[in-house]
Amino acid sequence: MSKIHVQTTINGEPTEFLCEPRQSLLEVLRETLGFTGTKEGCNDGNCGACSIAVDGVLVDSCLMLAVEAEGKEIGTVEGLASPDSLHPVQQKFLEHAALQCGICTPGFLVASKALLDHNPNPSEHEVRHWLAGNLCRCTGYDKIIRAVLDAAEEVHQSA
Amino acid sequence: MSATNGGYKVIGTRPIRHDGVDKVTGRAIYGADTRLAGLLYGQVLRSPHAHARIKSIDTSKAVALPGVKAVLTGTDLPDAGDQMVDLGEGPARLKYLRDNVLATDKALYSGHPVAAVAATSAHIAEEALDLIEVEYEVLEAVLDVREAMQEGAPQLHDDMTTQEFGEDTGRKSNLATHFEHRLGDADKAFAEADVVVEREFQTATVHQGYIEPHNATASWNADGQLTVWTSTQGSFTARAQVGAVLDMPISRIKVVPQEIGGGFGGKIPVYLEPVAALLSKASGQPVKMIMTRPAVFESTGPTPGSYVKIKMGADKSGKIVAADAYIAFESGAYPGGLVGAAAMCVFSCYDIPDGRIDCYDVVVNKPRSFAYRAPGSTQVAFATEHVVDLLAAELGMEPLEIRLKNTATTGTRRIDGVVYPKMGCKEVLEAIRDSEHYQSPVPAGPNGGRGISVGYWFNVGLKSSCTASVNSDGTVSLVEGSTDIGGTRTSVAMQFAETLGLRAEDVKPQVADTDSIGHTDVTGGSRVTYATGWAAYKAALDVRDQLCERAAQLWEVEAGQVEFDDGVFRSGDNEMAFKELAGRLEETGGPVIGRATVDPDSGVGGSFAANIADVEVDPETGKVDILRFTVVQDAGRAIHPAYVEGQMQGGSVQGIGWALNEEYFYSGDGHLDNSSFLDYRIPTSLDLPMIETIIVEVPNPGHPYGVRGVGEANIAPPPAAIAAAIEDAVGVRPQELPMKPDRIVAALAGSS
Known part of the structure; x- marks a missing residue:
């Protein structure tokens, strides 16, 4: 199958790749480009482990074809931290012990950042509603919700 | 609500986990993240039928597809005969283990693997699956535990006979095992009880539901050495299973446990590992396999559906005097299910003098069932707790009152014979009572x-190993064999740190492969913080003793004259902190490595x-x-x-x-x-x-x-x-x- 040339931006870095039309962006991120922080949990859009930001919108990368990345700004978990500090949601996940196995964590972090970008001061219910597309089987969500609320507080105060 | 920290400095605190930053930045390497040069991708063809005889498999068209490098069926697995193999957790029948990896004669559940392909891309491998022609003779399936036990039910295994009370009955059936526990005289106790309640219960088959699908990457080298990277709850049991299925010595296999995305009991068995290994052998290239989500549900886990009948009797004072359980579990396609554990849990919260527990392990046309968090306990707790509430209602007692009155405690003898050491059932119930x-x-x-x-x-002990290398800057590199599913690197390192008066951050825990650490059993049975933590404690004592000798050398005293307390070595007027002494190992004989192995079943x-x-x-x-x-x-x-x-x-x-x-x-x-x-x-x-x-x-x-x-x-x-x-x-x-x-x-x- 002949490949298609795609020009995109990943975590701020202009990036080019070749892909087959049938390849998902998740597959290309992980297997072609080495962004293995984005996880595959179901490959059918039901678990949120592969959450990424596409032009600032939260997307399941397993449901997006790689060719659709043409001209887009892609954000993955690898782009959340700056060289000298973690993003507040990352830091709060650590402080609140909001991860156990960690496989869903990148998706939750990307989704949580998208929430705070969209709504810097969410209620508990708003956090639960926003994150309902991200499944976690280890934590029962309690510490995740607390971490996101705490991160929102911090983002809010520093804003 | 916080726990007390009992005078400890590290235990009871909440340090950030050692692997935390890797896991929030996407840098932690899970099984599916494994990348190797020349990597092929494997896919599995699965039976669409719940019960079928495999008459023939024609792989010729798949083999001919460009990009396909290897195709396997069940007959490609080595046939080491029908023997029992010990995988460290009791004997298993090799034929069942092998047939669950790739079916040979029969498919026993919808999703049962029948063939596998390795190709240059996952998509080509998937296309190749469509080209494999399997001729099935479809058989009637049986999916319910009680139906499966009935006379005339479709028989899954032609040669299976019921083992009853430890004897082979010679009777062909889907009932693999029937056993019973008795304590006292239940019939007499029921006859004398003032209130007797009996109810029956059913629970559906459920899955562990870990978010990370099963995966395995294998590289079979020309010298016959095999390396497997996988997400597993136990690298050593994975090695043992791969060795058994492939009929090869464990010394030729290295299992590298990658980070694991949840297990809950379901990532103890191997599914893809032996298949990836043989595909690698056949193709001469490393092969990565990732299970699809539907395949995870159809072919792995689940935990048994059940039929349970509970009868309990009490006297007028509310004392439970007798209990009787009938527990039938679906073990799935192969026997060896979890009903034994259910028997240990069914009346475990109560002190009951007379009782009987009657257990049935039954095969049905569902995937082989496996452990799921306190396996067997949830099904029977659902049943027993209901009947206890009914007894309370009949007696005019509050649910908490009857539980406190009958709580199991230190010295209680369970119906299956276990006598409790110090236990916290009463304290847990009291904490419920006292809660806001x-x-x-x-x-x-x-x-x-x-x-x-x-x-x-009940929790388990089993074997764990740790080694600890003292670094010259006063930190310690701690190597363990327990794969970390929920933060156990840290709970183990904290016990090490506590023992030597270090900070949690001064201990750098690492999970090692099967060539790099002593045998360590699975991360399961709630055992890692208990048993591997104990190994870390013992390794810390070993370090302490060696450092006492080094301090003695420096101070020109006998080692026995050196004492250690709270991170400081002392002898007479001499004293030296752990960190300072760690910096003086070169001049006192070189590196210090502490080591320990434990098998602490008796203290569980x-x-x-x-x-x-x-x-x-x-x-x-x-x-x-x-x-x-x-x-x-x-x-x-x-x-x-x-x-x-x-x-x-x-x-x-x-x-x-x-x-x-x-x-x-x-x-x-x-x-x-x-x-x-x-x-x-x-x-x-x-x-x-x-x-x-x-x-x-x-x-x-x-x-x-x-x-x-x-x-x-x-x-x-x-x-x-x-x-x-x-x-x-x-x-x-x-x-x-x-x-x-x-x-x-x-x-x-x-x-x-």
């Missing part, structure tokens, strides 16, 4: 209700967990909302309270999912109809309130720091607590899991 939640008003409104329940898991302490559940039931739709939920659990000693709470919360929510939503839906011919996270609905963040935790600490006298292990008991009580709350709310109490909306609606219709 219990003393708060029951949710208002006509459809709100509250229930309580208690559950148990079981754990009890209890719940208070407040619910609201919508009588029109049957939907149950959890309004408030509290979990209490005996941790023995909470090493890292935040991760103890995390276990309690996570286990509770799995129990809530089991109670309300989760089940395998099979069509009549045995096809799994809900093999996705859309249709197999685990709880989401929106379904839940915060999960309140109360850690009880009744230190385990069998462990140097009193640890019990907290991973599992918490899943057992939620379905019963929620059932009781539903009854309190709307007056009906389902006897079948899940308590899904249509079941509630039907029960309400039946009761009005």
Whole structure:
């Protein structure tokens, strides 16, 4: 199958790749480009482990074809931290012990950042509603919700 | 609610986990993240039939597809005969193990692997699967535990005969094993009881539901050495299973445990590892395999569906005097299920003088069942707790009152014979009683209700190894064999740090492969913080003793004259901190490595967990909302309270999912109809309130720091607590899991 040339931006870095039309962006991120922080949990859009930001919108990368990345700004978990500090949601996940196995964590972090970008001061219910597309089987969500609320507080105060 | 830290400096604190930054930045390498040069991708063809004889498999068209490098069927697995193999957790029948990896003569469940392909891309491998022609003779399937036991039921295994009370009956049947425990004289005790209640219960097949699919990457070298990178709960048991299936010595296999995305018992068996190995051998290239989500549901896990009948009797004072259980579990396609563990849990929370537990392990046309967090305990807690509540109602007692009156305690002899060492069941129930939640008003409104329940898991010991290298800057590199699923690197490192007076951050824990650490059993049975923590404690003592000798050299005294306390070595007027002494190893003889192995089965302490559940039931739709939920659990000693709470919360929510939503839906011919996270609905963040935790600490006298292990008991009580709350709310109490909306609606219709 002949490949298609795609020009995109990943975590701020202009990036080019070749892909087959049938390849998902998740597959290309992980297997072609080495962004293995984005996880595959179901490959059918039901678990949120592969959450990424596409032009600032939260997307399941397993449901997006790689060719659709043409001209887009892609954000993955690898782009959340700056060289000298973690993003507040990352830091709060650590402080609140909001991860156990960690496989869903990148998706939750990307989704949580998208929430705070969209709504810097969410209620508990708003956090639960926003994150309902991200499944976690280890934590029962309690510490995740607390971490996101705490991160929102911090983002809010520093804003 | 915080735990006390009992005078410890590290234990009881909440340091950030050592692998945390890797896991929040996406840098942690999980099994599926393994990347090697020349990597091929493998895919598995699975039986569409729940029960079928495989008449022929023609792979020629798949082999001819460009990009395909290897194709396998079950007959390509080495045939080492039909022997029993010991994989470190009791004997297993090799034929069953091998046939579950790739079927040979029969497919026994929908999703049973029948062939595998390796190709240059996952898509080509998938195309090749479509080109494999399998001729099946479709057979009638049996999916229910009671139907499977009936005379004339379709027989899964032509040669299976029932083992009854340890003897082979010679009787062909799907009933693999029938056994029983007895204590005292149950018939007499029931005859003398003032109140006797009997009910029957059913629970659906459910899945562990880890978010990370199974995966394996294998590289078979030209010299016959095999390396397997995988997400497993136990690298050593994975190595043993791969060795057994491939009929090769374990010395030729290295298993590298990558980070693991959840297991809950379901990532102890191997599925893809031997297949990836043989595909690598055949192709001469490394092969990576990642299971699809539907295949995870169709072919792995699940945990058994059950039929349980419980009879209990009490006297007028409320003392439970007799108990009788009939427990039939679906073990799935192969025997060796979990009913034995259920028998250990069914009456485990109560002190009952006379009783009987009758157990049946039955094969059905579903995937081979495996452990799921306190395996077997949830099914029977759902049943027993219901009957205990009925006894209380008959006697005019409160549910908590009857539990406190009959609580198991130190010295209680369980019906299966175990006599409890120091145990915390009573303390857990008292913590329920004393909690703000219990003393708060029951949710208002006509459809709100509250229930309580208690559950148990016995925990296990098994073998663990640790080595500890002292670094010249005063830190320690700690190597262990326990794969870390929920923060155990840190709970183990904290015990090491406590022992040597170090900070948690000064210990750098690492999980090593099977060539780099001594044998370590699975991360399961709530054993890692207990047993591997103990190994770390012993390794720390070994370091301490060696450092005492080094200090003695420097001070020109006998080693016996050096004392160690709180991170400082002392002898007479001399004293030296651990860090300073670590910097002087070069001049006193070179590196110091501490090491320890443990096999501490005798000190294991079981754990009890209890719940208070407040619910609201919508009588029109049957939907149950959890309004408030509290979990209490005996941790023995909470090493890292935040991760103890995390276990309690996570286990509770799995129990809530089991109670309300989760089940395998099979069509009549045995096809799994809900093999996705859309249709197999685990709880989401929106379904839940915060999960309140109360850690009880009744230190385990069998462990140097009193640890019990907290991973599992918490899943057992939620379905019963929620059932009781539903009854309190709307007056009906389902006897079948899940308590899904249509079941509630039907029960309400039946009761009005």
